[in-house]
Amino acid sequence: MKHLxxxxxxxxALVLGACVSVSDxxxxxxxxxxxxxYDVKSFGALGDGKAIDTDAINKAIDAxxxxxxxxxxxxxxxxxxxxxxxxxxxxxxxxxxxxxLAAEPAADLSAGYDAPEPNAWDPYEDxxxxxxxxxxxxxxxxxxxxxxxxxxxxxxxxxxxGPGSLxxxxxxxxxxxxxxxxxxxxxxxAPIVPGPFGYPGRDTLRAGIGNKSIxxxxxxxxxxxxxxxxHGGHFGIxxxxxxxxxxxxxxxxxxxxxxxxxxCYNVHVSNCSVNSPIDDGICLKxxxxxxxxxxxxxxxITNCHVSGFNExxxxxxxxxxxxxxxxxxxxxxxxxxxxxxxxxxFKNIAISNCTFDYCRGLALEExxxxxLEDVSISNLTMRDVTNSAxxxxxxxxxxxPPGVVPGxxxxxSISHVVASNVDPRFSSIIEGIPGHNIEGLRLSDIRIVxxxxxxxDDAALDPKEDEKGYPEPERMGHIPAYGFFVRHVKDVSFRDxxxxxxxxxxxxxxxxxxxxxxxxxxxKAEHADGSPTIVLKEVSGFAIRNSPGIPDTRxxxxxxxxxx
Numbered sequence: 001m002k003h004l005x006x007x008x009x010x011x012x013a014l015v016l017g018a019c020v021s022v023s024d025x026x027x028x029x030x031x032x033x034x035x036x037x038y039d040v041k042s043f044g045a046l047g048d049g050k051a052i053d054t055d056a057i058n059k060a061i062d063a064x065x066x067x068x069x070x071x072x073x074x075x076x077x078x079x080x081x082x083x084x085x086x087x088x089x090x091x092x093x094x095x096x097x098x099x100x101l102a103a104e105p106a107a108d109l110s111a112g113y114d115a116p117e118p119n120a121w122d123p124y125e126d127x128x129x130x131x132x133x134x135x136x137x138x139x140x141x142x143x144x145x146x147x148x149x150x151x152x153x154x155x156x157x158x159x160x161x162g163p164g165s166l167x168x169x170x171x172x173x174x175x176x177x178x179x180x181x182x183x184x185x186x187x188x189x190a191p192i193v194p195g196p197f198g199y200p201g202r203d204t205l206r207a208g209i210g211n212k213s214i215x216x217x218x219x220x221x222x223x224x225x226x227x228x229x230x231h232g233g234h235f236g237i238x239x240x241x242x243x244x245x246x247x248x249x250x251x252x253x254x255x256x257x258x259x260x261x262x263x264c265y266n267v268h269v270s271n272c273s274v275n276s277p278i279d280d281g282i283c284l285k286x287x288x289x290x291x292x293x294x295x296x297x298x299x300x301i302t303n304c305h306v307s308g309f310n311e312x313x314x315x316x317x318x319x320x321x322x323x324x325x326x327x328x329x330x331x332x333x334x335x336x337x338x339x340x341x342x343x344x345x346f347k348n349i350a351i352s353n354c355t356f357d358y359c360r361g362l363a364l365e366e367x368x369x370x371x372l373e374d375v376s377i378s379n380l381t382m383r384d385v386t387n388s389a390x391x392x393x394x395x396x397x398x399x400x401p402p403g404v405v406p407g408x409x410x411x412x413s414i415s416h417v418v419a420s421n422v423d424p425r426f427s428s429i430i431e432g433i434p435g436h437n438i439e440g441l442r443l444s445d446i447r448i449v450x451x452x453x454x455x456x457d458d459a460a461l462d463p464k465e466d467e468k469g470y471p472e473p474e475r476m477g478h479i480p481a482y483g484f485f486v487r488h489v490k491d492v493s494f495r496d497x498x499x500x501x502x503x504x505x506x507x508x509x510x511x512x513x514x515x516x517x518x519x520x521x522x523x524k525a526e527h528a529d530g531s532p533t534i535v536l537k538e539v540s541g542f543a544i545r546n547s548p549g550i551p552d553t554r555x556x557x558x559x560x561x562x563x564x
Contacts, residue, residue, distance in 0.1 A: 047077025086139030123195020308332020339365030452501030
């Protein structure tokens with residue numbers, strides 16, 4: 001079965017309209033008919049940003065659900081709340097001028113977010129991925145739900161995952177030197193017995209602390225549209241096992257992951273802008289949090305933008321650029337990525353017409369024993385890329401129950417990519433595992449301008465394999481090629497590729513190691529005097545043609561070490 005949650009027959013249609021007349025809004029909770037609007041203020045919400053409106057909001061949702069369906073409306077105002085419970089056949093409509101504010105937990109945690117539910121699979125995933133109820137808005141096993149409107153979700157009181165404080169310091173507090181409140185020193189969730197991968201552990205949070213703006217588990221027919229998430233916690237959106245899922249026209253400016261689409265089926269992400277300086281922007285995953293393997297499958301991502309500007313400066317249009325991971329300013333993340341969690345794999349995915357600005361590049365990773373296959377990516381533009389423009393990694397971290405064998409990564413096509421000012425330490429990297437090759441890779445119509453500056457010493461480096469480690473380009477150290485480093489790959493083609501650098505670089509443009517059936521056509525690669533364009537080591541079945549400065553060459557024999 002593809003779907004963990006079947007669609008219910010005869011479910012009420014969602015009401016998604018944002019324009020409502022006064023006569024449509026029922027002020028008496030007990031008389032509202034099916035598909036009506038339920039104003040949270042009619043249920044006791046104050047919307048003053050101070051009173052905790054959780055009970056009123058959840059009563060409105062319960063009433064709409066009990067009536068067979070309807071729209072819960074948040075008119076202009078600020079609604080401080082702890083955990084809001086989504087119910088089937090209910091839409092949350094956040095009006096323009098309305099904010100759902102994640103309230104700060106009480107210092108002694110006597111008031112706060114729902115406790116994280118038990119999960120027997122904690123040993124395989126970090127705490128944030130393994131629990132769903134400790135969120136501002138969450139739904140589990142619900143269907144036909146939506147969150148829409150041009151208002152805002154502000155995760156002020158949410159933690160981004162560390163156990164050291166009740167919540168993360170906001171950009172405004174950082175600017176003023178104000179510290180976030182420290183969490184109580186009592187045990188987080190006792191007893192903590194870390195599993196084979198160290199989980200649960202470092203990011204485990206006490207009951208009462210929330211760490212996600214929106215959390216969805218095993219839901220069906222879900223729409224998120226038009227609203228903004230600011231300072232969203234560990235996840236702006238965490239959706240695990242959600243089928244028939246539409247995310248459209250969101251703006252997210254946050255302090256960790258923007259949106260994680262995890263083990264989901266039939267998902268369409270469009271017209272979204274995600275700014276996330278210290279974690280991933282749009283991230284596909286397929287972890288073990290549901291107690292089994294389930295692919296992230298039938299996914300489209302189109303017309304989206306990812307970036308890594310200082311948190312908050314994307315929404316206020318100042319686009320400040322000294323962000324990055326704590327202690328490493330100027331190294332923002334913010335990218336589109338598959339992984340790292342990949343227990344269930346990734347299948348039948350299309351990404352198109354997306355832009356990257358001041359962030360890491362495209363990352364495709366399968367390191368937990370499943371398959372990443374049948375992927376088409378086209379029309380990407382990137383500027384000021386802070387690691388590899390293209391990173392494709394098959395690894396063997398194997399964060400799954402015992403018995404996992406290395407996975408497969410095959411049938412991936414990437415075309416029409418333009419990137420400039422790419423970090424000079426890292427080429428684009430395509431790397432499998434010794435004895436387990438990446439297969440069937442097609443790259444075409446790609447132009448990348450690197451910052452350059454690599455030395456002859458850099459060209460002599462031999463990057464460590466590290467197939468058991470966390471997949472990230474910087475773990476390999478500086479790369480000996482400036483353009484593409486390709487290792488443990490079978491059946492790869494490069495067509496209409498143009499690589500160059502802004503500053504002289506002594507490294508070759510391409511290095512191929514343990515590669516078979518490599519086809520190069522119309523390659524244009526800048527290279528320093530005395531430096532080769534392409535280095536072949538343990539390569540068989542190599543061909544190149546129509547490439548300036550390199551004679552047409554074809555060999556079916558194994559090449560131990562050759563420079564072109």
